[in-house]
Amino acid sequence: MDLFIAGTETTSTTVTWASFYLATRPDIQSRIFAEIKANVGTERLPSMQDKQSLVYTEAFIMEVLRMSNIAIFSAPHAPVADVWIRGFRIPKGMQIMPDINSVLSDPAIWGDPENFRPERFVSEEGTLLKPDEFIPFFTGRRNCLGESLARMELFLFISALVQRFEIMPPEGETLDINEVDGICGATHAPKPFYIRAILRHGKEMN
Numbered sequence: 001m002d003l004f005i006a007g008t009e010t011t012s013t014t015v016t017w018a019s020f021y022l023a024t025r026p027d028i029q030s031r032i033f034a035e036i037k038a039n040v041g042t043e044r045l046p047s048m049q050d051k052q053s054l055v056y057t058e059a060f061i062m063e064v065l066r067m068s069n070i071a072i073f074s075a076p077h078a079p080v081a082d083v084w085i086r087g088f089r090i091p092k093g094m095q096i097m098p099d100i101n102s103v104l105s106d107p108a109i110w111g112d113p114e115n116f117r118p119e120r121f122v123s124e125e126g127t128l129l130k131p132d133e134f135i136p137f138f139t140g141r142r143n144c145l146g147e148s149l150a151r152m153e154l155f156l157f158i159s160a161l162v163q164r165f166e167i168m169p170p171e172g173e174t175l176d177i178n179e180v181d182g183i184c185g186a187t188h189a190p191k192p193f194y195i196r197a198i199l200r201h202g203k204e205m206n
């Protein structure tokens with residue numbers, strides 16, 4: 001039950017955010033599609049073996065995880081004995097709710113945290129950067145048990161989505177990346193929005 005609850009809405013909400021960012025940033029979407037086309041083609045679906053070569057696609061997913069911050073207060077924890085951290089006493093049993101957003105949107109770490117910029121995760125040599133402060137799955141011994149599964153699901157789903165579909169706002173409408181509003185419930189989800197998913201190729205791929 002823990003795996004089911006923690007593993008469904010989290011990943012699907014992240015895919016919803018990804019659809020929003022794809023629809024609002026056609027420039028980024030084109031770059032992801034070009035990378036997929038060059039490294040995977042359009043005759044077969046991307047697989048985990050392609051992850052190494054789809055650096056920008058993976059950087060996009062990391063930026064979605066950073067910006068959308070779906071587990072905004074992580075999970076509550078309590079120490080089993082009194083502990084001292086930087087002069088603060090945390091008594092045994094005291095509930096702590098970590099504020100992940102304070103790290104994922106800290107200007108001292110990211111420079112321009114308010115901008116959606118996958119490039120921040122790509123080095124000058126074109127390799128993927130993994131800063132210690134990138135903690136959407138939190139950190140420490142009790143960090144997300146499903147991180148590798150979630151990252152696999154996000155990679156396979158989002159790369160396949162962009163390979164097959166062009167994600168756009170509804171006809172005659174615009175979606176503004178700066179006007180996104182989130183709702184904090186079990187996860188931090190975007191308010192409902194509409195998109196169009198236009199098949200890129202004339203026929204379905206196998």
Ligand code: HEM
Nearest residue numbers: 006007010011014071074075137138142143144145146150
């Ligand atoms: C985008 C997807 C996901 C995000 C952002 C996410 C994020 C998190 C965060 C922030 C925590 C709290 C960690 C802590 O307090 O130290 C957590 C815990 C957990 N997550 Fe995830 N999660 C995701 C997907 C999944 C998936 C797919 C599964 C399993 C199938 C899963 C299973 C769990 C479990 C079991 C815990 C509790 C771990 C523990 O208390 O030891 N999560 N997750």
